[in-house]
Amino acid sequence: MNTSTAQFSRAVRAEIESSWRRSVLSGLRPESAVDRLNIAEFDPRSRLLVASAPVLDELAVRLSGTTFCIALADSACRIVDRRFTDLRTERALDQISAVPGAQFTEENAGTNALGTPFEVMRGVTVHGHEHFVEALKTFSCYGHPIRNPVTRRIEGVLDITGVGPEANPLFPPLMQRAVEDIEQRLWEGARQSEKRLLQAFQDTARRRCRAVVAFGDELVLTNRAALDLLEPSDHAVLRDITSGAPTSGEFARDLVLGSGAPVTLRAQKVGGTRDGVLVELTPRSRPRVPRGLPAGSRKSTLDGRLKELRSSGEPVLIAGEPGTGRTRAARLVVGDRADLVDAADLVVLGERQWAERLDSTTADALIVERIELLPDALCARLTRRLAENPRVVLTSAPQADLPAGARSAAAICPTRVDLPPLRNRDDEFAEIAHTMLTELRPGARIAPSALEALIAQPWPGNLRELRGVLRASAEHRTAGDITIRDLPAAYRTTGRTARLTGRERAERDAIVEALRVTDGNKVHAAQRLGISRTTLYSRMRAFGLPR
Incomplete structure (x- = not known):
């Protein structure tokens, strides 16, 4: 009988036994280490933290002089705050990674008073011997979920932990009262935020005849003009776009709605709300329909541009990240009957046979895929082919990433299309x-x-x-x-x-690109970006990038 199975043979409460089984299914063992849990950044201004702060302050005063610790986890079961007055307790918690930013789910840490209440969605007491992981058996604790008073979804978990074999029977009533106070503050905050959002929406919709939409955390308001203009899928797109609106001032951009209607979007944050955004939509005149596309078609303008290139008779470069549809774009330019030669086949064919395949193509048009993989000699051969038969479409990685040989072949193409990620x-x-x-x-x-x-x-x-x-x-x-x-x-x-702003998204994309170009080498990526490796790690954590 192994150690995990032996644990189930002991007389334990049903909810603890179920938690142990979930821990085993997650791949944990009693001897699993929890001293190196991944630490992620979190929003220190979240509505949960704002609502909880006064309650946690009061609890810290009441528990002064004891060895108890109060921990608050968010909706991802990540610790976002903790309070204690004894340094020995702090050191003991640090040793098991019970620090802000650590995710204490059952999957990561086994049975515990943060992850288990989150899993079963009710308050749970965990005595020392009831922890699944041996490293946690020194502690006894009680955790209670905090629910959003509007949606009833779990916003977080409040936990009290002490050093000892048995949890204090006063833990549950103390935490339940504190959770009620936090939920009441969440409710009051939500009501105030919604009132401000509603007032801003009414003021704008009353003064103007255009389409107006207001987005809150759990609320969407639209006037009749917006209701007629927007499709259900447009709400998700608008919410994503406006998440990048600045904290002050107006944000504007042009876009095409799901119905094909072109509009100008103007958005601004609503003061006094956490994430409230007010959006106005002004219809624009419809763009010219590309030749060959029927009126009312919802095909993208990019597809229309690619099809228009069919009559150009000149070499075309299609550049973009892997997976952006480069082959499909090339087919739109030259049609399905074009011959296709892929530089990735060099691994199997070798340079000589690949060159023979290039020279033996007989179709009126030719597609050469992934030219960034070609050695300089074959790039030169391809360049000569372009001069002899210009009905060729090349596909490649983004132009900035092309080696010198591939860049010379790309330079022969007077028309270049960059496919956006x-x-x-x-x-x-x-x-x-x-x-x-x-x-x-x-x-x-x-x-x-x-x-x-x-x-x-x-x-x-x-x-x-x-x-x-x-x-x-x-x-x-x-x-x-x-x-x-x-x-x-x-x-x-x-x-x-x-929730990233436009600047933050650009920064995140730059880091992703630097890591891709350097094959994940953090030192070289930091040098490429002109920042320290410590700063790179910090920004990767902030953007949720894997390390």
């Missing part, structure tokens, strides 16, 4: 996702909440990654709309990226 196509995202999902499962739709979560993802794999996520979601949901619960677990949260 999916993370920068927020106003087109809903249409792209809908088109992909229709191909995978005709008639299926994506619920706005699921679409909002998808838009917020960084999408390093671009369109290829999105197709994989939608395929998995469609297989999970055989009927009805795809909801956020149907998405793979890693894609269900809006995450930190959804």
Whole structure:
């Protein structure tokens, strides 16, 4: 009998036994270490922390002179605050990674008074011997979930911990009263925030005839003009775009709605609210429909531009990150009957046979894929081919990343199209996702909440990654709309990226690009960015990038 199985043979409460089983299924063992849990950054101005601060201050005063500790976790079960008055308790907690930023889920730390209440959604007492991981058995604790008073979703967990074999019977009533106080403060804060948002919406909608939308944490307000103009998927797109609005002043940009209507968006934050944004939409005149596309078509302007290049008769370069649809774009330029030669085949064919394949193509048009992989000699040969037969489309990595030989071949192309990464196509995202999902499962739709979560993802794999996520979601949901619960677990949260400003997104993209170019070497990436390695690690944590 192994150690994990032996634990179940002891007489324990049913809720603790269930927690142990979940811990085993997560891959934990009693001897698992918890002294090196991953530490992530969190928002120190979150509504949970703002509402909890006075309550935690009062608890700290009441517990002065004791060895008890109060810990607060957020909706990701990540510790965001802790209070204690005994330095020995602080050192003991530091040794088990019970520090701000550490995620104390059952999956990471086994049975504990943060992760277990979060899992079972009710208050739980955990005596010392009831912890699954040996390193936690020194402590006894009680944790109680904090619920959002409006949505009833769990906002966090409040925990009291002491050193000793048995939890104090006064723990539950003390924590339950504190949780009630926090929930009341959350309610009061939500009401004040919603009142300010409603007032700003009414003032703007009353003065103007244009479409007006107001977004809050759990609230969306629209006037009749906006109701007629917007489709359900537009709300997710607008919320993502306006998350980058500055804290003061107006934010403006042009976009095309899901219906194909072009509008100018103006947004500004609503003072006195946590995330309230007021949006005005002004219709613009419809753009000229590209030749060959029927009136009313919702095809993207990028597709229209690519098809217009069919009559150019000149070499074309299609550049972009992997997964951005370079092959599809090349086919739109030259059609499906063009010959295709891929530089990735060099590994199998060798340079000589690959060159022979290049020279032996007989179709009127030719696509040469991934030219950044070609050695200089073959780049020179390709350049000569371009001069002889200009009906060629090249695809490549972003132009800034091309080596010298590939750059010389690209320079022969008078027309160059840069495909944007999916993370920068927020106003087109809903249409792209809908088109992909229709191909995978005709008639299926994506619920706005699921679409909002998808838009917020960084999408390093671009369109290829999105197709994989939608395929998995469609297989999970055989009927009805795809909801956020149907998405793979890693894609269900809006995450930190959804709240990044435009400058922060640019900074995050620069870090991702530097890591890609340096094959993940942090020292070289920091040198490339002109920052210290410590600063690089700090910004990676802030943006939720894997280390």
